[in-house]
Structure formats: C-alpha cells, structure tokens
Amino acid sequence: MNDEYRNKKSNTSDESMIPGWNTSLESAFSAYKGPYIPGRISTQHKTVFNILTENGEIQAAISGAMRKVGKQPVVGDFVVLLDQSDIGSYTIVDILPRTSCLSRGSAGESGEEQLIAANIDTIFIVTAVGHDLNVRRLERYLTIVYSSGARPVIVINKIDLAGSLPDDVSETIQEIRDIADDVPVITLSALTNANLEELDSFMNPGETIALIGSSGVGKSTLINALLGHDIQKTLSVREDDDKGRHTTTVRQLFTLPNGTIFIDNPGIREIQLGDSSDGIDRTFSDIAELAQNCRFKDCTHRNEPHCAVRKAVDDGIISQERFDSYHKLSDELAFQADKAEIGLKGVEKKKWKGVAIARKYVKSKE
Numbered sequence: 001m002n003d004e005y006r007n008k009k010s011n012t013s014d015e016s017m018i019p020g021w022n023t024s025l026e027s028a029f030s031a032y033k034g035p036y037i038p039g040r041i042s043t044q045h046k047t048v049f050n051i052l053t054e055n056g057e058i059q060a061a062i063s064g065a066m067r068k069v070g071k072q073p074v075v076g077d078f079v080v081l082l083d084q085s086d087i088g089s090y091t092i093v094d095i096l097p098r099t100s101c102l103s104r105g106s107a108g109e110s111g112e113e114q115l116i117a118a119n120i121d122t123i124f125i126v127t128a129v130g131h132d133l134n135v136r137r138l139e140r141y142l143t144i145v146y147s148s149g150a151r152p153v154i155v156i157n158k159i160d161l162a163g164s165l166p167d168d169v170s171e172t173i174q175e176i177r178d179i180a181d182d183v184p185v186i187t188l189s190a191l192t193n194a195n196l197e198e199l200d201s202f203m204n205p206g207e208t209i210a211l212i213g214s215s216g217v218g219k220s221t222l223i224n225a226l227l228g229h230d231i232q233k234t235l236s237v238r239e240d241d242d243k244g245r246h247t248t249t250v251r252q253l254f255t256l257p258n259g260t261i262f263i264d265n266p267g268i269r270e271i272q273l274g275d276s277s278d279g280i281d282r283t284f285s286d287i288a289e290l291a292q293n294c295r296f297k298d299c300t301h302r303n304e305p306h307c308a309v310r311k312a313v314d315d316g317i318i319s320q321e322r323f324d325s326y327h328k329l330s331d332e333l334a335f336q337a338d339k340a341e342i343g344l345k346g347v348e349k350k351k352w353k354g355v356a357i358a359r360k361y362v363k364s365k366e
C-alpha cells in the first residue's frame with residue numbers, strides 16, 4: 001500500500017471520496033455555484049446511475065435538459081449533480097470534461113458511436129497464451145485503445161501454460177513485441193501470480209484502469225489477483241432495480257487497496273474483435289479443422305464438390321444439428337458484417353456467447 005496515498009486519503013476534503021478526483025476536475029467543477037455536488041458514475045443501469053459522491057454512493061437519473069440534447073454519461077464519467085438530498089433526490093445535470101472515451105462506433109450512415117466508458121488512463125489489453133494469442137487481434141485492440149485516448153499495456157496471461165503447449169509461444173510473443181513498438185508487453189500468470197508485480201508501475205493511485213480482451217483470457221482472474229479477494233463477493237451490491245426488484249449487481253468501478261481505480265463493465269467486456277470467420281472458427285473449431293481438407297479454399301460447405309465438412313456430416317462425425325447451426329451463425333454473422341453494425345443490438349446475447357461478432361470499424365473519438 002502506498003503510504004503517500006493513505007495519508008492523502010485520510011486527511012483531505014470529502015471529495016477524495018470520489019475516485020480519481022483531481023485538481024483539473026476541481027477547477028472545471030468550480031464553475032458551478034449553488035446546490036451542486038460532483039460525483040463519478042460507478043454503475044450504469046438502464047436509466048439510473050450509481051454515483052460515488054462525497055455523500056456516499058447515490059442513485060440518480062439525468063435531467064430532462066440533458067436527455068433533450070442527447071447527453072449520456074457512462075461509467076467513469078465525472079458528473080455534476082443537483083443535490084436535493086433534503087427531499088431524497090439527486091439529478092445529473094452535466095458531465096465534466098473527459099480525458100478519454102472508450103467507444104465502439106457503427107460505420108453506418110448515422111456514424112453514431114456508442115460510448116462505453118470514460119476517463120480511463122490505462123487499458124490492459126489482455127490476451128492469453130494458447131488460442132487467443134494472435135498478432136492481428138492485438139493490432140485491432142491497440143487501434144481501439146489508441147482511439148480512446150488511454151495508454152495501452154499488453155498483458156499476455158496464462159504464461160504458466162506456455163511450456164505445455166504444442167506451438168512455440170515465445171516466437172509469437174516476440175512478434176507481438178515487434179508490432180507493439182513502445183507499448184509495454186507483460187507476460188504473467190493471474191493464476192500463479194507469476195510476474196504480477198510487473199503491472200505495479202502501471203497502477204498508480206488515483207489513476208483509472210480498464211481491461212479489454214476476449215472472453216476467457218482471464219480478465220476476472222487478473223482483477224481478483226490484483227485485488228487479492230474474490231471480487232464478486234467483495235463488490236456485489238444488493239439494490240433495487242428499475243422495476244423495484246432486489247438484484248445483486250457488481251460495482252463496475254472500484255478502487256484497489258493501493259488506490260488504483262478499475263472499471264470493469266459488460267460494455268467493455270463485449271468489445272470483441274476479429275472478423276466473422278475468426279469467431280466462427282473459434283466456435284466450430286472441429287468444422288474449421290475439417291474445412292482444411294475441402295477442395296476449395298473458400299468452400300462454404302453447401303454445394304461445392306469434394307467438401308470434407310459435408311462428408312463428415314454424411315459420415316456422422318459431425319451432427320446435422322451442429323452443421324445447421326454453423327450455417328445459421330455464419331449467415332447471421334455475414335448479415336451483421338454487411339450492415340457493419342457493431343454491438344449486440346437486437347441479438348440475443350446468449351446465442352452469441354463466445355462468438356466474436358465482426359467489429360469492422362473502430363471510429364476514432366471525436
């Protein structure tokens with residue numbers, strides 16, 4: 001634990017309750033006179049936000065004026081709240097200037113981009129030795145991070161498995177170091193904690209970090225290792241949802257004992273890259289493997305002669321259901337890609353779990 005930070009925390013004003021609050025925010029906020037307090041969005045619900053303030057964690061919605069102009073805060077935003085705590089109410093009336101914004105953009109005609117999180121200083125791009133380790137994928141993640149304005153750090157997790165894999169991991173890691181240029185590349189194991197301390201120099205008190213990377217690379221495990229607890233247990237908050245039902249949510253913004261702030265939310269987790277064939281190949285690796293024996297390199301396994309995949313279905317090696325589902329998903333992904341839609345809008349998430357949707361374009365931030 002950083003002593004300097006501990007001292008700062010124990011004897012500063014109430015605003016130190018707002019993780020990441022600093023002097024430039026202070027001066028931006030000083031324009032507000034009256035019953036206003038600052039806060040930071042910690043969790044985003046449909047219309048309500050959880051906000052960390054000097055009065056503790058509160059819930060508020062945005063003002064009508066903000067709604068009218070389409071101003072939407074996201075996790076990590078520093079906001080201005082109209083404090084009507086005497087009547088038990090707070091309203092978000094403004095968003096303080098952002099230092100970075102992580103978004104996924106649609107390349108559609110509207111050019112609309114979907115903001116996911118704001119004011120992230122550093123993004124750990126997490127990958128893992130094994131299937132996920134891929135130079136091209138990392139290049140795309142780097143594009144996202146660069147356009148967000150945050151500083152990228154490449155984290156190669158599961159290094160404990162390196163020795164037991166058939167392929168030469170060290171060669172790929174060297175390739176990654178080559179394309180990474182001056183971006184730090186850290187190899188570690190979130191499971192055994194090997195090399196975990198190499199992340200220390202990127203985790204400064206008061207700075208905000210987010211993790212992006214494919215599902216299963218170990219983002220949760222890494223956060224747990226850094227936190228030293230089981231995060232689900234530590235950070236779950238029981239509260240009422242928009243319909244008044246009790247729910248358990250995991251706080252999306254939290255502070256580590258050393259004062260580093262982490263943002264981990266579904267929107268960030270859903271940033272998955274890769275062209276559609278990538279995702280399909282991962283989900284249907286058996287079919288992808290067989291497809292190497294099809295006569296045509298671009299065989300769609302429908303009508304082409306000498307299709308090894310259809311033969312495997314005929315031979316009962318691959319079930320008809322699996323084959324059908326493969327085609328169904330390929331079609332849907334192709335459709336999605338054509339629309340160049342980024343996001344999971346209108347798609348049942350469950351169905352898509354584990355499938356990397358084509359996220360063809362990453363719009364740079366405004």
Ligand SMILES: Nc1nc2c(ncn2[C@@H]2O[C@H](COP(=O)(O)OP(=O)(O)OP(=O)(O)O)[C@@H](O)[C@H]2O)c(=O)[nH]1
Pocket residue numbers: 157158159160161188189190191192213214215216217218219220221222269
């Ligand atoms: N061998 C090994 N396994 C690991 C390591 N880190 C995580 N795992 C395992 O990898 C699996 C996935 O880890 P998670 O932390 O759930 O991955 P995630 O990136 O959070 O996945 P999503 O929640 O889907 O985004 C789990 O079974 C972990 O135990 C590691 O360093 N070494």
Ligand SMILES: [Zn+2]
Pocket residue numbers: 291294295299300301302304306307308309310
């Ligand atoms: Zn084929």
